[in-house]
Amino acid sequence: MRLHSFKVTLLDQIYYSLLLVTISQIVHTSHIREICEKRDIFFEPFRCQLYDVDVLDEPITYLLYDVNPSEGFNLRRDVYIRMAVFLEFLRTQQGYRRAKLVLPPWSNLVHWRSHNIDQTQLFWSHFFDLRSMKQYTNVIDMDEFFAEYERLHGLDTEVMLDEVYKLKHFENMFENGVFVDKFEEHVCPKSHDYDAGALAYFGYANFSTEDFTCLHFQGSAMLLHKLLETYKSPRIQHVRYVLVLNAEIVLHDLWGNVDYWEARRSMRFAPELIEVAGRFRADLLDSSDQQDRTVRPTRWMDERGHRNARGGDYLCAHIRRADFLYGRDKTTPTIQSAALQIRAKLLEQGLKTVFVASDCSRMEFYNLKNYLKRFRVVRFVPESYEQRLALKDGGIAIVDQIICSHARYFIGTYESTFTYRIYEEREIIGFPKELTFNTFCKSEKDMNCEKNTVWPIVYH
Numbered sequence: 203m204r205l206h207s208f209k210v211t212l213l214d215q216i217y218y219s220l221l222l223v224t225i226s227q228i229v230h231t232s233h234i235r236e237i238c239e240k241r242d243i244f245f246e247p248f249r250c251q252l253y254d255v256d257v258l259d260e261p262i263t264y265l266l267y268d269v270n271p272s273e274g275f276n277l278r279r280d281v282y283i284r285m286a287v288f289l290e291f292l293r294t295q296q297g298y299r300r301a302k303l304v305l306p307p308w309s310n311l312v313h314w315r316s317h318n319i320d321q322t323q324l325f326w327s328h329f330f331d332l333r334s335m336k337q338y339t340n341v342i343d344m345d346e347f348f349a350e351y352e353r354l355h356g357l358d359t360e361v362m363l364d365e366v367y368k369l370k371h372f373e374n375m376f377e378n379g380v381f382v383d384k385f386e387e388h389v390c391p392k393s394h395d396y397d398a399g400a401l402a403y404f405g406y407a408n409f410s411t412e413d414f415t416c417l418h419f420q421g422s423a424m425l426l427h428k429l430l431e432t433y434k435s436p437r438i439q440h441v442r443y444v445l446v447l448n449a450e451i452v453l454h455d456l457w458g459n460v461d462y463w464e465a466r467r468s469m470r471f472a473p474e475l476i477e478v479a480g481r482f483r484a485d486l487l488d489s490s491d492q493q494d495r496t497v498r499p500t501r502w503m504d505e506r507g508h509r510n511a512r513g514g515d516y517l518c519a520h521i522r523r524a525d526f527l528y529g530r531d532k533t534t535p536t537i538q539s540a541a542l543q544i545r546a547k548l549l550e551q552g553l554k555t556v557f558v559a560s561d562c563s564r565m566e567f568y569n570l571k572n573y574l575k576r577f578r579v580v581r582f583v584p585e586s587y588e589q590r591l592a593l594k595d596g597g598i599a600i601v602d603q604i605i606c607s608h609a610r611y612f613i614g615t616y617e618s619t620f621t622y623r624i625y626e627e628r629e630i631i632g633f634p635k636e637l638t639f640n641t642f643c644k645s646e647k648d649m650n651c652e653k654n655t656v657w658p659i660v661y662h
């Protein structure tokens with residue numbers, strides 16, 4: 203009898219616990235809703251995500267940013283990584299789980315010297331594979347932002363930003379000799395950015411704000427979370443628009459860690475640019491991914507660390523000229539010295555061809571060829587005006603970078619961000635380090651000069 207009652211209680215207990223599990227699952231699934239957003243009409247018409255219902259109560263925070271106009275293309279790519287890694291962190295925080303990063307268009311960068319072609323307000327999709335970037339975090343191009351704004355607020359409305367922060371370094375970065383993360387308001391100087399509510403943002407005439415704050419700022423991207431919390435409106439907001447100007451002031455949380463490399467790996471180039479570079483490699487350098495052992499998985503998430511890449515039978519030299527001849531003349535070689543250093547490497551590597559990526563003049567290139575008469579010296583030049591118009595200066599620079607990323611051996615310019623981006627690309631493709639991390643010296647007579655830093659790739 204006692205045994206029986208024990209059995210009943212045990213069965214009862216099992217029954218009740220099963221019931222509880224079922225109920226809690228119903229409750230749990232009723233907390234989840236599927237939200238679908240319109241995407242790319244060809245590849246992924248809709249992206250659906252499961253959201254907890256309480257996440258849906260949170261506002262959508264649109265985080266826009268911009269970089270100091272004088273900064274070049276390749277530093278801007280680095281600022282993007284800081285912001286993307288930050289956004290990925292922010293989306294884990296309560297109140298920000300639906301945050302999105304809005305990509306600032308590219309407009310008339312100082313190094314883009316083809317003034318006969320229109321290079322204003324170019325979207326990121328012109329240079330990068332946005333679908334790939336979206337697989338790292340929730341980023342949208344400016345045209346997508348406008349479409350979303352229109353959906354939320356109707357056609358032909360001004361874009362009214364809730365908050366704009368213009369960042370500036372502190373005059374004294376070290377307080378009592380220590381660097382502490384902090385920000386502090388200061389009186390805004392007169393500026394072109396903002397005038398009576400109207401905001402100059404990439405030449406768009408429809409941006410405005412009533413809340414423009416100037417801040418001294420020092421610290422990593424994570425400090426932006428504190429900033430967003432500090433200035434959060436006490437009103438209930440369904441959507442919040444925040445713009446950070448001079449985002450290059452914001453530092454990396456941790457440069458070169460796994461997060462950095464994931465964001466970096468997701469920044470694959472636009473397929474059209476890869477195709478142009480691929481044709482050049484095939485036609486002029488007899489180089490292909492199969493042959494060169496540079497085949498990459500279709501998705502960056504499937505990449506694994508290795509160092510088996512071989513590269514095509516050519517050396518690539520990135521020879522930075524233009525402003526480097528003035529600002530960095532102590533470390534930038536003459537064309538003759540660069541030629542002599544290239545020659546030594548070609549002989550050492552048993553190669554006969556050098557691909558030159560450079561912002562040099564035609565005259566400088568002509569001289570370089572003359573110093574390397576016994577070798578083949580090639581560079582990428584658009585085959586027609588139409589192609590130049592389609593690629594634009596930024597696209598041509600990326601084609602150069604792609605071709606360099608597939609060379610057997612690479613040598614770059616000291617302290618050039620352009621060179622650093624090629625190092626990274628080759629790290630992702632999987633070259634042995636010694637075929638990548640090479641730097642020109644000022645003179646071929648002093649090859650013990652200071653070299654660029656080696657930042658090897660890391661994976662989870």
Ligand SMILES: Nc1nc2c(ncn2[C@@H]2O[C@H](COP(=O)(O)OP(=O)(O)OP(=O)(O)O)[C@@H](O)[C@H]2O)c(=O)[nH]1
Nearest residue numbers: 274275276277313559560561598599602618619620
């Ligand atoms: N096509 C082409 N353009 C180049 C080359 N090197 C430099 N440029 C142009 O000059 C710009 C250089 O500016 P950044 O991209 O900031 O790189 P950097 O000036 O080398 O490095 P930092 O001064 O440290 O930022 C590039 O964005 C290109 O527009 C090259 O090899 N090929």
Ligand SMILES: [Mg+2]
Nearest residue numbers: 273274277619
């Ligand atoms: Mg620069």
